[in-house]
Amino acid sequence: MKQRGTILRDTRTGPGLVIVDGRQHPFTLEGIWRSGEAPAVNMTVDAQFNEVGTLIALFAVPEAQLAREKADEAMVAVKARGSQLVARMGMGTLVGTGLLATAWFALNTVSVQLTPGMKIGMSLWKLLGVLNTSGDAMAALSGNGGSTGMYGVLAIAALAGPAASYFVRDARAQLANCLPLLFLLGIGMAFYAGISSSLSQTQSAAMAFGGNAAADMVGAMTREAMRAFSIGVGGYLGCAVSLYFAATGVLKFLAKRG
Known part of the structure; x- marks a missing residue:
């Protein structure tokens, strides 16, 4: 029978001492130590006992084996916590949040x-940096967020x-599912307001220096530049998942209120 133990005292000045299960x-x-390396304090070992509980052999546990065992324990713990999280929140919410x-x-x-x-793009997070510092979506093209x-x-x-809603029992907590969609709508309006303000100021400046013809030219150039913009994969995916969360949240809220 083998059990895991720890060396408390090495054999340099006399008999060694190992602790196993307290x-x-x-x-x-001689006759007990079965490894090529000498026993050392705090070394992890496998202790073998006979039928009556007498220590008959000690084997040093390699560091690589200890590392694998710790990794396996960590994976088991992660899987257990993951299973608890899935059971509490549901796979749909976890997958949706990840997406x-x-x-x-x-x-x-x-x-x-x-x-x-040549096509370039910006994630929503980087665009938020642009909005926070300048409010001008055009600045994203130069990475000035x-x-x-x-x-x-x-x-x-x-x-x-x-x-x-998985941590707050109130039925109204289901409406928190609408937050991603509301956030996207708010950010969209903020960008639209910033772009509209920039265009208005540019056209006003052009009109002041060149009259209506210059303002019309600036407007035409701006409309042509805006055609180069398109919604990226992240935009479509974010909108789809946000709509899913909002719909499920409202339906669950109505079901609980009913």
Whole structure:
């Protein structure tokens, strides 16, 4: 029978001492120690006992084996916590939240065709940095987005919204599923307002210097530039998942209220 133990005292000045399952056992190198390396304090070992519980052999446990065992234990713990989380929140909410995070942080929300062979894009998170620092979506093309500020805080809160109903018993907590969609609508309106304000100021300046003809020319150039903008994969995915969360949240709220 083998059990895991730890060396308390090595054999350099006399018999060694190993603790196994709370009990201490003295040992010597001759006949007991079965490994090529010398026993050392705090070394992990496998202790073998006979039928009457007498220590008959000690084997040093390699570091690689200990690392594998710890990794296996960590994986078991992660799987257990994951199963608990799935049981509490549901697979749909977890998958949806993961897809939404991918759409907002990793995929392009907006793409711009600069030339026939060159297209660039920005994720929603980077666009939030642009909105926070300048309010001008055009600045995204040059990568001038900075800190997301309060917009970033609101994005994280919206992302966590669908999980609220699993921690708050009130039926109204189901409406927190609408937060991602409301956030996207709010950000869209903020960008639209910023672009409209920029265009109005540009046309006003053009009219002041060149009259109506110059203002019309600026407007035509702006409309042509805007045609190069398109919604990216992240934009479509984020909208689809946000609509799903909003619909399920409203339906669950109505069902609980009914």
